[in-house]
Amino acid sequence: LVEHVLRFQPHGKKATPRPGASLLELAIEAGVSIESVCGGTGKCGKCRVTVAHGSSFLSAIGEGERSLLGDVSDGSRLACMTRVLSCGDIVIHIPEESRRGHHRLLAAGEERKVKLKPALTKAVLALPEATLQDVRADEDRLMDALSDQKGLKARMANAVYPDLPKGLREQNWTVTATVYRDEEIIRIEPGDTADRLHAVAVDIGTTKVVAYLLDLNTGKVLDSESMPNPQIPYGEDVMSRITYSSREQGGLENLQSVILEGLNSLISSLCEGAGMEEADILEVLVVGNTAMHHLFFGIPAKHLATAPYAPVVRSSMTVNAEDLRVRAYPSAKVSALPNIAGFVGADAVSDLLASGLYRDSGFGMMIDIGTNTEIIAGNKDRLMSCSCASGPAFEGAHIRHGMRASSGAIERVWIDPSTRDVRYRTVDDSAARGICGSGIVDAVAEMFKAGIVDHAGKLRTDGSDARVRKAENGSAEFVLAEASESANGKDITVAQHDVEEIQLAKAAIFTGVSVLMGKFGVSGDEITTLYAAGAFGTYVDAGSAIAIGMYPDIPTPRIKFIGNAAGAGARMALKSVSMRSLAERLSKKVEYVELAAEPNFQKEFAKAMFLPHRDRERFPSAMRKE
């Protein structure tokens, strides 16, 4: 008797292909989590898989399935609709976006492979002993050995001199020199310490700070730690912090010192966890938006907030840890990747590194959605960037039942277009407490597709839907989760005002997308890859983002989720000096487009307020579904 096997890739988990069972059921049995919101009714389209082998043992594709999937030439199927017909070996591939929980893994950011060549190297040197016949200065003795034994000519960091005489003599003239970029000796240790080479990459987000501890000998991430940005009490968003820093006496110094304290506590945690001293950290590389960057280095950010929004610094800054009071080896270097413009910062450059967009031969677009959304478009030949004031709606702010993507937040919504049945999924599958960014985008998209809101974003109050009602303030609202299902026993609703907030936010983003496409003379379907960066970009459903007209209308497989690309790019830059040179070159190469200075900005914005757009022909897939 032959035992047939159904294998789910890339996990490699197996199930027995039981005739009559759906792939979704068999996946659940095998412990493989596949996305699904509609409850396996073939309607939400989230459980897309591809059949790599054994399609003849599976049920044929149906009408509804095909229309949800679009192009099925790659073997695409909906897992819930595909059933085993007969026994045989089957291999099913689950694409990334259909894997449940992949979002959380992605949050750390996807690094591209880089050749390990960090800025730091450790040179172990055996020096000739000082004698009356050889009375060279300690410095010259070391430099000569570095040159003779390693072919390196470097200068000495001033802070190293005091340690030099002891360092040279303590282990019988064997010494390890830590060399930065082959040009500066930043540390001298007695004996051979080549096996210890550690650095920290830091992503300073406006709301969250993440630090990664790297072993630069292996390139491995040993650990990561995160915390809310400790500047939040001084202002939720970038603008209010800039205002605080420039208007309040000592404001800049305060903001700098709290972020430094925050970073220092992350470094301490990482070191404690790894059983290391903070002085073992020999380099720190930081990314963040231009305002976070300036505040971190104590550079006035005032002019970022007023036209023409010129940053003070573009190029890669490098400061000694002790000068900045960063808890690392005193002459460790604390660097930042370069900025592009006042609102396209080092984090966007880092996104660019992680995406690989800069070497695309087609036409790519990287979108990192936040309160400010940075967009970089182009390819290996030319790159343009812009910044869109998309606001905090995607973080749940200004949304009546909005919340961050924490436990109980509605993160997925599906509305059956015919029955208008509502299904949703919450973070951690706990009772609903509110709606997070991806949930509200899903909700608006599904409400639009189901005809609950119209092209202009108005809730249809004609009584056609029982869930649409008048709120206490007199405006319309849509009941997403009923009181009986929610954690606090109250209805969770999407208000007319919430839809408008989402319209404003998505219009801001699409205007940027549209202006850049216009500059390149490229239309939506010419976009070969859309790199969705950042936590929200990872969590938001690509189809919903297109449905509301936030992303251009391209086939969803062309959308690549790169997660916290800012952190990933920072780690890549720590691991590879050539990534840093590239970052410096890119920060100059990327042309900045100031949207406010674009003559057709207002008109574009107004048209983008519609769902999905005033010019419906720019969203053919949305038209198809209406």
Place this chain on the structure above:
Amino acid sequence: LVEHVLRFQPHGKKATPRPGASLLELAIEAGVSIESVCGGTGKCGKCRVTVAHGSSFLSAIGEGERSLLGDVSDGSRLACMTRVLSCGDIVIHIPEESRRGHHRLLAAGEERKVKLKPALTKAVLALPEATLQDVRADEDRLMDALSDQKGLKARMANAVYPDLPKGLREQNWTVTATVYRDEEIIRIEPGDTADRLHAVAVDIGTTKVVAYLLDLNTGKVLDSESMPNPQIPYGEDVMSRITYSSREQGGLENLQSVILEGLNSLISSLCEGAGMEEADILEVLVVGNTAMHHLFFGIPAKHLATAPYAPVVRSSMTVNAEDLRVRAYPSAKVSALPNIAGFVGADAVSDLLASGLYRDSGFGMMIDIGTNTEIIAGNKDRLMSCSCASGPAFEGAHIRHGMRASSGAIERVWIDPSTRDVRYRTVDDSAARGICGSGIVDAVAEMFKAGIVDHAGKLRTDGSDARVRKAENGSAEFVLAEASESANGKDITVAQHDVEEIQLAKAAIFTGVSVLMGKFGVSGDEITTLYAAGAFGTYVDAGSAIAIGMYPDIPTPRIKFIGNAAGAGARMALKSVSMRSLAERLSKKVEYVELAAEPNFQKEFAKAMFLPHRDRERFPSAMRKE
């Protein structure tokens, strides 16, 4: 009637040539001070002048005069022995060493002319205003202007960034950038401040610290200030300070912080005097011996004190003022000239710059006498250096009636070889209080020439001289000034022990001289120039220094007094970057000879203990006079 004129050069002062009067008398009448110790009796030989014009109106040269002067082909005469015979125009040149008081002028050090090209330049730039059409970063805007308008590519000092946005905008986008070595912008000021460019040169001597305020736009020294080295309470000499710094807890930090405080107070005085802010000081250049250098920068000096005496740092150090807590503009550079060896420091390199020895085509020798005496010998092709432990005798230490060269110190001594009459001169011509270094060298030289001490340095106690007597401790002493003449009513004497101290000191120096001559295969009369540097080297009488065998036996006109050459070299280096590059090259080029490692060191030293030397033929002029 024709009025004839006697003119004294280089002063240009005039007298009427009165027949019968000596040139010395006429000089005094004209207010020109000429050296004289023997009271115009033609015996001390200090009043040498040259007759540039009108020798036919002067008395003929006598026997005694000629034998004191040696070579007279240049028109040399003794001013006291030369009388006006008949009326006519006469021009007399007074060489430097015969000018009374020239020593004090020389103390500031003689600078050689250098082309004014300081490390600092100020670039006044008119920047295009930031607009929505030109949103370059402030940094890029400045760098582009610096490149377009001045052809300079520089990096920005990190400390400048915080001042950048205000600096650019305050004077309508006109800005002055202070650029260090054409490579780093260390300051940004609004408007045009090109007329203000100030720096401070500092000579950190073991006993005295001198600071000079320079206007780098003109190269002029605006003012100077000095103070005793504030480290003296922690040890009179270099060795005791090194011991303190390495044995006492926090000793290095203490010594560093007192010298920094000292320097800061000198800078404050200079700035106050010039009506400037300390933040107007944009560069500080420091010289000192290797120990002073290391202690200043907080570098352990411990290994300087034990064989093989290797310094930690040779090359030119440069530190930001704020890192060192030097009271100047925070990103001002504080640099030191390079060291050569553990006991041949930046001060010797500075001496070398000031002397010009490095470009001699003959064979030169620079001697800077102190507790440690540095000697550099050679010429444009090759240079060698050594350090001699000459001890503090020349500073009056370990000498019974020794004192510093302050008011009342016997600084010149002359003993009539036939009558054994003693004459002396004191600082400020006040009543004698003791003997300073130049006085004790004169005394020993004159006592030797008069036969009061013998070849071995023994005082002749055979009763042949009434001034030689038994001291209370039983050993012999020579009464230099009698109780009736002295300030405290007690005899001022030269003890047998004092002579021995001088023998030890001069032997240490001559051993260095001799070893270096041996290395080059050069004999005494091949020395074309002997550069006498430092205060003592300036004050000490060259003839006496040769008579006791401290200097090699060369014609005294070949001895060039360069005064505080360390300070002069520091000022030259501040004014000229090419002097600094030269210093760096020289510090590597000068070969260091460790005397302790020389096989014939002890023998050489023992022979040099004699007056003038065991091998008398090395001092033919002394033999002539015996």
